[in-house]
Amino acid sequence: MTAAVRLIAAPLSALSIPQWDEADRPRERLLRDGPATLSDAELLALFLRTGVPGLTAVDVARSLLRRFGSLRAVLDAPAAALQDERGIGEARAATLIAVSELCRRALAEKARERIALNSPSAVEDFLRLKIGTRQNEVFVCIYLDARHQVLDIFEEAHGSLTRVAVYPREIVKRSLALNAAGLIVAHNHPSGGVAPSASDRNLTRTLQDSLALIDVKLLDHMVVAANDIFSFAREGWL
Known part of the structure; x- marks a missing residue:
C-alpha cells in the first residue's frame, strides 16, 4: 500500500484539521452548510482554533465535553478548571469564558426586546x-x-x-x-x-x-x- 493510500485511509483524528478533506473541515462546513450542521465539539473547536501534538482542536473539544458533561457546563466552568485540561491554557480559557459571557449578554438583550x-x-x-x-x-x-x-x-x-x-x-x-x-x-x-x-x-x-x-x-x-x-x-x- 502506498503512502498516499495510507493517508487517505487514516482516521480523521490521526490528521491535523488542515489535512482533512475540505468537505469535512468544521469551518468550511459552517460557511457552506450553516452552523446547525456542526456538532458541539466542532463548534468549540472553532474557538480553540488549533490542537496540541497528537490531538486536533476537535479532539480537545471532545475531551472538554466528556470531562464537564455538557456544553453549558464547559461554558460555565471557571478558568482554573478549564486549564486543567490538556491543550487549554490561559488564552483559550479566556476565549471560552468570553464566549460564555457574550451568550449571557445576548440572552439578556433578547429578553429586553420581547x-x-x-x-x-x-x-x-x-x-x-x-x-x-x-x-x-x-x-x-x-x-x-x-x-x-x-x-x-x-x-x-x-x-x-x-x-x-x-x-x-x-x-x-x-x-x-x-x-x-x-x-x-x-x-x-x-x-x-x-x-x-x-x-x-x-x-x-x-x-x-x-x-x-x-x-x-x-x-x-x-x-x-x-x-x-x-x-x-x-x-x-x-
Missing part, C-alpha cells in the same frame, strides 16, 4: 440558561413595567458556592430609578437542589415588604438549578 415577559415558562427557560449552571451563587433581578415589559435585567449579587449576600436597599433604589412596577428575582443553587432555605424565605419576605412601600410588586422568587426550578409564586408563597 414585547412582554408574561410567560412563566419563558422566564424559567431564560433563567436556566443564564444562571442554572453557574459554579457560584448569583442573585438576578428582572425589573418590569406595568405591562410586564422588561426594563432591565441585573445581577445584583455574586457569592460563593453556598451563599450570596443580597442587599434589599440596593434593589429598592434600582426599582425607583427604573420606575419599575414589578420585579422577578432569582438565584441559583450550584448544588443542584432547588428547595428554598430558611434564609431564602426570609429574604423573600423582606424584599416583598420593602418593595410594597414603593408600590412595586414582587411577582416571583425562583430558585434555579440546571434542570429544575422552584417558584415561590407557583407554590403560593407570595
Whole structure:
C-alpha cells in the first residue's frame, strides 16, 4: 500500500484539521452548510482554533465535553478548571469564558426586546440558561413595567458556592430609578437542589415588604438549578 493510500485511509483524528478533506473541515462546513450542521465539539473547536501534538482542536473539544458533561457546563466552568485540561491554557480559557459571557449578554438583550415577559415558562427557560449552571451563587433581578415589559435585567449579587449576600436597599433604589412596577428575582443553587432555605424565605419576605412601600410588586422568587426550578409564586408563597 502506498503512502498516499495510507493517508487517505487514516482516521480523521490521526490528521491535523488542515489535512482533512475540505468537505469535512468544521469551518468550511459552517460557511457552506450553516452552523446547525456542526456538532458541539466542532463548534468549540472553532474557538480553540488549533490542537496540541497528537490531538486536533476537535479532539480537545471532545475531551472538554466528556470531562464537564455538557456544553453549558464547559461554558460555565471557571478558568482554573478549564486549564486543567490538556491543550487549554490561559488564552483559550479566556476565549471560552468570553464566549460564555457574550451568550449571557445576548440572552439578556433578547429578553429586553420581547414585547412582554408574561410567560412563566419563558422566564424559567431564560433563567436556566443564564444562571442554572453557574459554579457560584448569583442573585438576578428582572425589573418590569406595568405591562410586564422588561426594563432591565441585573445581577445584583455574586457569592460563593453556598451563599450570596443580597442587599434589599440596593434593589429598592434600582426599582425607583427604573420606575419599575414589578420585579422577578432569582438565584441559583450550584448544588443542584432547588428547595428554598430558611434564609431564602426570609429574604423573600423582606424584599416583598420593602418593595410594597414603593408600590412595586414582587411577582416571583425562583430558585434555579440546571434542570429544575422552584417558584415561590407557583407554590403560593407570595
